[in-house]
Amino acid sequence: MANGNPAVRRDELEMLIRARYPVINVVSYEEQRVLAHVQRIAERREKKVYTWSFNTGVIPAGLTEQSARRTDPQTRDPLAALDRVIGNIEPAIFVFFDFHPYMGNRNFAVIRRLREVAAALKNSYKTLIIITPTMCMTEDLEKDVTVIDYPLPDLTVMEDLLDQVLAEVRDNPQLVIDLPPESREALLQAALGLTFNEAENVFARALVLQGGLSAESVPVVLEEKKQLIRKSGILEYYEAAEGFENIGGLDLLKEWLWKRSFAFTENARAFGLPAPKGALFLGVQGCGKSLCAKAVSAAWKMPLLRFDAGRLFSSALGSTESNMRRSLAVAESISPCILWIDEIEKAFGGVGGSGGDTDGGTSARIFGALLTWLAEKTAPVFVIATANNISKLPPELLRKGRFDEIFFVDLPNEAERKEIFRLKIAERNRNPDYFDLDALSKASAGFSGAEIEAAVVAALYDCYYAGRDLEEGDVMLALAATVPLSRTLSEEIRKLRDWCLGRARPASTGAPEVPEGELRKIELE
CATH class of the missing domain: 1.10.8.60 (Helicase, Ruva Protein; domain 3)
Structure with a gap:
């Protein structure tokens, strides 16, 4: 099947290459999709593309495995590979795979050579691109390496992929395709947040399981997202079987939520509606706040992720902040989804109080990261936070812009x-x-x-x-x-x-x- 054709923030990658940024760290799990993008840029800029991995060394992009064996094996060594980047004369883009293990704090020789590469490439028509699954930048390289996040396939890419999948199976009489516009959009929205290969695989899985594609394929796609959450080990995936009809009362809250269930579509974007940010539920214990969060997931047919503060905080130094970033990144990667922060006052109730510094400021830092993310996030992640004790909530959390609305759930x-x-x-x-x-x-x-x-x-x-x-x-x-x-x-x-x-x-x-x-x-x- 075909490769995706994305535009990274109006092709930020090409802009950096044209501006002669010497070393770029592209954060993405989709190596081949990024490489295909780089090859299109190189073709427009009339540059050659070389790739590096530990198994092949530096080779021209697109070589078969058999041809790659006849290249210089010495460049499998990271230092020799970097020497080859500096020694190359012609305009070129070098794409390094799996290079991040050599960029750790103890690899002084590689770090020193990377800084020399960055200095040497500034006055050349060469660019070094390092593709890593996560950001792993040491302090020594912060000023020499530019980091960009490569976005997951957007709706346009998913539409092209689905069209090509359908074209490949169109002549198969055993498969039934029933995708009117509403079902097609629901299937594409469910696939957002998956990588190109993951979406391709899950469409194929639905074809095999159900003998075709229809609105009933949406749960199959959501099941794939559930696997992503399990792999993260930080967030919990909740199976939401109860809808609004299973909640007694709360009519104003249910009406407000139901109206916003339609705001995640492309028609809503064209109408000028932004994706809703979220809501804070305050109230008496046992009055349906958590049940309502689960019902939203079932009614909107979106994954429900529960943010567990107990899993977030860790005794390992620095891992708490890392867990926080990873949690928010996972939520964004599988959006549109619902992020449920249950009893948020227990996680951040001590921030700003007399005991706020007992953990070395960790709580304050991750709380600040959460506030910034709530205010600035652009991914369609609807955040539902619940709280029983308003006196323990930091006032910054209640400021307008964090949530669309604050509801009081009474007896x-x-x-x-x-x-x-x-x-x-x-x-x-x-x-x-x-x-x-x-x-x-x-x-x-x-x-x-x-x-x-x-x-x-x-x-x-x-x-x-x-x-x-x-x-x-x-x-x-x-x-x-x-x-x-x-x-x-x-x-x-x-x-x-x-x-x-x-x-x-x-x-x-x-x-x-x-x-x-x-x-x-x-x-x-």
């Missing part, structure tokens, strides 16, 4: 509790019409959604032990035996409500009942 009101009971009873294979949902809703004033579900489960345990089916009275007893958080944490909830008043949008219409003990005592006489 469910009576109508919402009724809907939650209906959903939770139905999930346990019982008919909710056989229960007095109004009575259950009234009896559960001040309960969160999680507490309602726990009461239904507790009643089921009692009924199973007693050898009979679930009845309304069993749920009533379970509710009576539960002390909800709205009573034990009434002061904290009141403070949270006071803070969110005028600062955050309500997630639901209507107001919840005020728990007992929260009413203001006024002396009238």
Whole structure:
């Protein structure tokens, strides 16, 4: 199948070559795609292209393996290869593969020679390009080597690839292609974030698994993205099976999210809509913030990545910052996707406080990196952050521009509790019409959604032990035996409500009942 034909920031690579930047580090896993791009530039600039790897040494680009064996084997040595770059007379571009292991801090000879190459090539028509999967620049080379990130295939490249895949299988009567415009765009959007080879492989996999390509091929592509996340070892991939219909209440929040589900299409870009940045969910524990994050993934048909602060922080010096950068890079590489930062105050609550320097400033540095990324990211990564304790959140996180909106998720009101009971009873294979949902809703004033579900489960345990089916009275007893958080944490909830008043949008219409003990005592006489 064909090679992609990208433009790197209006062909930044060609601009650097024309400006005679001597040494360029291109960060990309797609060696062949970058090499093809370099060859097109060299053809336009009338330059030759040479490649280097440890197995072949320096050889003209495009040589067969058999021909490569007859070249000078001495240039397999990194120092000899760099000597060849300096000694070459004609205008040329040298592309080095897998050279980064020789650029470590202890390889003083290679680092010294690279700096000499950079100085020698400034006054020549030669360029050295080093392709590495990740940025691995030492301090000694920071001023001599220019680093650029080679972007993954964009929508245009994916369209060309899909068209060529379809052209190759068009005459196969055993394959069924059913891709109307909406399904085609959904498939292409799902493929964004994959490398060219990964996209080519996953299209072929869908053809084999499903006997064709259709809207049903989107989950196959998302499964490929799941493998990328597993390989990273930092983010967690969540299988989101529940949609908005499985959430009781939160009507305003669900409406806001649903409207933004259409903003990731090319039609939205043409209309002038930017991709939505994300939302911060503040509220009482157990009221559906995390469930809503999972439902967004199912409703939007996008991968859901959970950012785990416990995996981020590491005892190894410097690895925490590296993990942070890698996490954000992985999220961008598989976009469009949803990045879920659960209980964000636990990860960054100490930033700026009296204990903010106990880790040598690591928390402050990674928090600053996150803030910068939230404000400046261009990749379609929708960030959902949840928090229970607003007092621990750094004020910088709440500034406009980090998130599109801040929502306050309060305790469910009576109508919402009724809907939650209906959903939770139905999930346990019982008919909710056989229960007095109004009575259950009234009896559960001040309960969160999680507490309602726990009461239904507790009643089921009692009924199973007693050898009979679930009845309304069993749920009533379970509710009576539960002390909800709205009573034990009434002061904290009141403070949270006071803070969110005028600062955050309500997630639901209507107001919840005020728990007992929260009413203001006024002396009238």
